[in-house]
Amino acid sequence: MSLDAAGTSHPRPAAASAPxxxxxxxxxxxxxxxxxxHVDFAAYPGEIHCIVGDNGAGKSTTLKILSGxxxxxAGEMAIAGGRVVLKDAAEAHKRGIAVVHQDLALVExxxxxxxxxxxxxxxxxxxxxxxxxxxxxxxEVLADLKIRVGSVRTQIGLLSGGERQIVAIARAVRMDLxxxxxxxxxxxxxxxxxxxxxxxxxxxxxxxxxxICISHDLxxxxxxxxxxTVMRLGNxxxxxxxxxxxxxxxxxxxTGTIAGExxxx
Amino acid sequence: xxxxxxxxxxxxxxxxxxxxxxxxxxxxxxxxxxxxAIGTTLRNPNFLxxxxxxxxxxxAVIYFVMACGASLLMIGGGLDFSVGSxxxxxxxxxxxxxxxxxxxxxxxxxxxxxxxxxxxxxxQVIARLHVPPIIATLGTFFxxxxxxxxxxxxxxxxPLPDGFQYIGQGALFGVPFVVIYAVIIGVVSWFxxxxxxxxxxxxxIGGNRKAALANGIKVARLDTVLYxxxxxxxxxxxxxxxxxxxxxxxxxxxSGTTLSVVTAVLIGGVSLLGGLGSITGIAVxxxxxxxxxxxxxxxxxxxxxxxxxxxxxxxAAVAIDHIRRERLYRVxx
Numbered sequence: 001m002s003l004d005a006a007g008t009s010h011p012r013p014a015a016a017s018a019p020x021x022x023x024x025x026x027x028x029x030x031x032x033x034x035x036x037x038h039v040d041f042a043a044y045p046g047e048i049h050c051i052v053g054d055n056g057a058g059k060s061t062t063l064k065i066l067s068g069x070x071x072x073x074a075g076e077m078a079i080a081g082g083r084v085v086l087k088d089a090a091e092a093h094k095r096g097i098a099v100v101h102q103d104l105a106l107v108e109x110x111x112x113x114x115x116x117x118x119x120x121x122x123x124x125x126x127x128x129x130x131x132x133x134x135x136x137x138x139x140e141v142l143a144d145l146k147i148r149v150g151s152v153r154t155q156i157g158l159l160s161g162g163e164r165q166i167v168a169i170a171r172a173v174r175m176d177l178x179x180x181x182x183x184x185x186x187x188x189x190x191x192x193x194x195x196x197x198x199x200x201x202x203x204x205x206x207x208x209x210x211x212i213c214i215s216h217d218l219x220x221x222x223x224x225x226x227x228x229t230v231m232r233l234g235n236x237x238x239x240x241x242x243x244x245x246x247x248x249x250x251x252x253x254x255t256g257t258i259a260g261e262x263x264x265x
Numbered sequence: 266x267x268x269x270x271x272x273x274x275x276x277x278x279x280x281x282x283x284x285x286x287x288x289x290x291x292x293x294x295x296x297x298x299x300x301x302a303i304g305t306t307l308r309n310p311n312f313l314x315x316x317x318x319x320x321x322x323x324x325a326v327i328y329f330v331m332a333c334g335a336s337l338l339m340i341g342g343g344l345d346f347s348v349g350s351x352x353x354x355x356x357x358x359x360x361x362x363x364x365x366x367x368x369x370x371x372x373x374x375x376x377x378x379x380x381x382x383x384x385x386x387x388x389q390v391i392a393r394l395h396v397p398p399i400i401a402t403l404g405t406f407f408x409x410x411x412x413x414x415x416x417x418x419x420x421x422x423x424p425l426p427d428g429f430q431y432i433g434q435g436a437l438f439g440v441p442f443v444v445i446y447a448v449i450i451g452v453v454s455w456f457x458x459x460x461x462x463x464x465x466x467x468x469x470i471g472g473n474r475k476a477a478l479a480n481g482i483k484v485a486r487l488d489t490v491l492y493x494x495x496x497x498x499x500x501x502x503x504x505x506x507x508x509x510x511x512x513x514x515x516x517x518x519x520s521g522t523t524l525s526v527v528t529a530v531l532i533g534g535v536s537l538l539g540g541l542g543s544i545t546g547i548a549v550x551x552x553x554x555x556x557x558x559x560x561x562x563x564x565x566x567x568x569x570x571x572x573x574x575x576x577x578x579x580x581a582a583v584a585i586d587h588i589r590r591e592r593l594y595r596v597x598x
Binding site: 026067069088090092093094099101103104105106107108109110114118119121123127128129162 | 468
């Protein structure tokens with residue numbers, strides 16, 4: 001384990017090198033409401049790092065800062081060691097971050113292939129849409145991930161909630177960016193679909209991706225996470241290696257019955 | 266979710282003909298156009314004269330050129346109620362500059378630029394002042410209309426140079442120039458919408474603005490481009506109209522023109538909720554509107570029936586759009 005300047009523990013997997021993404025003392029307020037007080041966080045290549053916490057703990061605000069939708073009022077964010085200020089989602093994408101939002105951010109009137117290409121549409125030359133390539137790439141990614149959603153020409157509006165979730169994850173995979181953020185990826189899924197999402201995340205970890213996943217589903221978290229950061233009342237209270245913690249400890253830190261290293265901040 | 270079987274990337278060719286195509290809005294409209302043509306011809310065979318059909322095409326062109334920009338905007342989730350006044354503004358600006366001594370080709374370009382500026386102003390009022398599009402463009406409709414009256418003192422601008430009038434009144438092998446302009450603008454708009462990343466992004470911001478933003482699409486920039494295109498095509502239509510009638514008229518556009526364009530776009534299958542619609546659909550919608558105008562005159566039907574028929578078709582078009590969305594989405598909306 002190593003301690004950062006703020007005193008929060010950041011256990012690193014043995015194989016990890018420099019962090020792919022860090023937050024250092026990040027804060028965010030909306031008018032009088034303080035959504036984030038002090039968040040420290042570090043995610044490494046080749047790991048699944050889950051962020052857990054109760055409703056209102058600041059998980060989604062943290063993810064929106066990481067994905068460029070919100071800008072932090074205080075603190076710093078760094079990608080691959082370099083300080084960055086993400087002014088919008090496009091810049092996050094440019095810096096190597098793919099995001100699967102809780103509301104999935106899919107366009108119902110467009111088909112699967114087009115949705116998977118949004119933000120990085122294949123072109124012929126500078127101005128032409130390369131639809132055959134777009135469809136072939138989408139079909140290839142879906143096949144690689146063993147996802148079946150009918151045709152890539154199926155409109156998203158015709159898919160079930162679970163199928164949409166999987167397409168949203170497949171879109172992030174298609175971007176082939178080093179960092180993938182997921183906000184409650186299993187919230188709308190059944191048991192089999194949840195297991196499938198877990199398999200996809202394990203596969204991405206093996207490919208060296210940095211996976212940051214917000215989840216309420218502790219069973220999923222303990223099945224797939226390498227590290228777990230607990231958030232409470234806008235603070236990151238502790239980070240634990242999954243193998244060195246227990247559900248009871250994590251639940252205790254979520255509810256506040258067990259104090260994390262940064263709980264007194 | 267289960268394992269995908271078979272060839273993972275091979276996709277079937279898109280069918281050239283399918284039942285779905287028969288159910289497309291433009292197919293329904295073509296049937297309506299043919300029914301009106303048959304009914305009107307039975308009352309007055311002159312309806313099918315080449316001269317009369319050319320008149321329908323000339324009138325449809327004006328709706329269509331404006332509707333090209335307006336439909337892209339509406340597919341992108343925007344709305345422009347100022348288009349009728351931008352139509353007048355384009356004609357008046359070009360006419361006024363011609364009378365001031367500017368060569369007519371430059372005056373035409375300047376008139377289009379005025380429309381582009383009007384569109385840009387619309388986008389800025391919406392984006393920076395956070396005024397909803399329907400209110401913002403209604404406000405600018407009155408402002409632009411007032412400006413036209415102020416500049417002209419309420420008088421039409423005549424005469425206009427012969428060269429300028431020729432671009433609105435001439436023909437190539439019997440095909441009016443104005444129809445040729447409309448075809449060019451239609452093809453460019455169709456190409457933009459269906460074959461460029463720009464078109465995909467327009468549908469994305471119209472279909473789900475938040476999703477488009479989250480996916481890194483520059484929504485604000487795209488909005489500006491769409492309002493500029495709507496302004497540019499609105500002014501261009503006004504200039505074509507001025508050339509066709511030989512004068513820049515203060516009363517050329519107005520609220521009636523705005524409503525006709527919005528109606529043509531909606532009848533053509535563009536969804537008021539954004540995302541859905543096609544240029545071929547609005548081409549057929551513009552022809553239908555123009556045909557109704559003409560058919561009721563040719564068939565000697567009292568003019569009040571024109572608005573009644575257009576109103577009924579508009580309501581039917583929006584109701585059909587609702588059914589279409591229900592077929593398209595699992596969730597009722």
